[in-house]
Amino acid sequence: MLSQGFLNLNKPFGWTSHDCVARVRKLLRLKRVGHGGTLDPAATGVLPIALGKATRLLQYLPENKAYKATIRLGVRTTTDDLEGEIISSQACAGLSLAEVKTALAQFAGKIEQIPPNYSAIQVDGKRLYDLARKGEIVEVPVRTVEIFQIDILDWREGDFPELDVAIACGSGTYIRAIARDLGAILETGGTLAALLRTESSGFDLTDSLTLTDLETKLQAGTFQPLAPDVALQHLLSVTLPRISAQKWCQGQRVSLNSDVTGIVRVYEEETRFLGVGQLQDEVLVPQMVFEPLS
Numbered sequence: 001m002l003s004q005g006f007l008n009l010n011k012p013f014g015w016t017s018h019d020c021v022a023r024v025r026k027l028l029r030l031k032r033v034g035h036g037g038t039l040d041p042a043a044t045g046v047l048p049i050a051l052g053k054a055t056r057l058l059q060y061l062p063e064n065k066a067y068k069a070t071i072r073l074g075v076r077t078t079t080d081d082l083e084g085e086i087i088s089s090q091a092c093a094g095l096s097l098a099e100v101k102t103a104l105a106q107f108a109g110k111i112e113q114i115p116p117n118y119s120a121i122q123v124d125g126k127r128l129y130d131l132a133r134k135g136e137i138v139e140v141p142v143r144t145v146e147i148f149q150i151d152i153l154d155w156r157e158g159d160f161p162e163l164d165v166a167i168a169c170g171s172g173t174y175i176r177a178i179a180r181d182l183g184a185i186l187e188t189g190g191t192l193a194a195l196l197r198t199e200s201s202g203f204d205l206t207d208s209l210t211l212t213d214l215e216t217k218l219q220a221g222t223f224q225p226l227a228p229d230v231a232l233q234h235l236l237s238v239t240l241p242r243i244s245a246q247k248w249c250q251g252q253r254v255s256l257n258s259d260v261t262g263i264v265r266v267y268e269e270e271t272r273f274l275g276v277g278q279l280q281d282e283v284l285v286p287q288m289v290f291e292p293l294s
Contacts, residue, residue: 003030004052005225010208011039011047011197023211024049027218036061036201040176042083045197046205054228056288060263060276062234063171066199068153069192071179073100074160076189080116080176084191091159092188100163101152103185107178110146116176146170147178162193202231228290229265229273237265238279242293248284249274249292256284268293 011020017038025033034055036048045067050058074092077084117140147169154164163182167175176192183190198205209217217223244254245268258279266274266284275290 003028004054005228006054006203006231007049007051007214007225008203008208009047009049009214010205010210011044012211013044014041016041017047020047020211021049024051024214027211027214034058037065037171037197039197040081040083040195042081043195043197045195046200046203046208047197048201048203048231051225053290054225054231057228057231057276057290060235060288061201061231063201064148064168064199065171065173065197065201066166066168067175068196068198069165069167069175069179070194071163071165071182071190072160072193073163073183073186073188073190075191076180076183077191078117080174080180081192081195088189089160090189092161092186093157093159095161095186095188097152097155099186100155100182103182104150104152104163104165106185107147107150107182110144112142113145113174113177113181114140114142115174116180143172145173147173166198168199202234227273232265232276235263235265235276236260237267238277238284239267239270240274240284242268245269245274246293248277248286249289251286251289253283253285256282258282263287 007024009020017035021033021035028051030051032052032055034050036050036058039047048061073095075089076087078087147167149168151166152163153166156162175195179190179192214223238256238258238260240248240254248254248266256279260279262279264277264279266277268274273291275286276288278285278287
């Protein structure tokens with residue numbers, strides 16, 4: 001069925017995440033389409049797309065993400081990337097890679113981060129980018145984010161040197177803010193020049209499809225969405241016998257002899273994915289019934 005499951009989409013440059021959802025909705029002639037982990041228009045790479053009932057599973061996807069980013073030093077912009085207006089520009093040809101490495105080390109682990117003024121964060125019910133476009137200045141709340149790994153991939157010297165980095169991070173991390181803050185530490189200014197998301201919510205860039213790929217597969221009749229539970233492999237699983245599975249799918253709590261606790265994938269006879277449950281004290285409570293039994 002084309003109407004439920006996941007699509008690992010490689011988002012094109014210049015498209016918003018909403019644009020991608022609208023295009024997929026039109027191509028598949030499907031009303032219920034959603035995405036996990038918004039990407040800025042200037043960013044490319046992995047954008048998980050949920051189809052049909054799988055939209056209800058988005059909340060259970062893993063939150064870790066990975067990126068390849070290019071940071072340009074010596075430049076500050078209003079949006080903390082090249083899409084914005086230049087605030088300041090100063091050549092910094094004397095900047096060394098050793099100085100950059102020392103500064104970059106400060107971003108490892110849990111850090112305090114202020115999201116860019118042009119971001120989807122809400123303050124008093126209003127999006128920051130809407131306030132910024134109106135010229136309104138508001139205090140952006142500081143948030144704690146986690147950087148699991150940050151590695152230098154390449155360094156290009158010049159008046160406005162560029163640094164390529166690979167970043168693995170937790171949910172809510174703004175790579176544009178890292179570029180901005182790195183420039184602040186180096187006292188040169190910094191902005192994000194390019195961003196590619198290589199991993200998101202358990203999906204990898206190597207397995208992704210472009211919109212053109214999707215159209216080609218649809219025309220050939222070969223497109224199949226990823227199974228709903230493929231995106232939930234980070235969760236432990238439990239299996240129910242037929243009678244218990246029927247009760248669980250009807251919204252009833254069922255007893256289950258298991259040492260597992262927390263949010264789990266639920267199956268019937270080890271093969272049929274039924275949905276997501278909460279297991280506590282050997283009682284399995286339905287959280288999201290994906291495939292009810294007849």
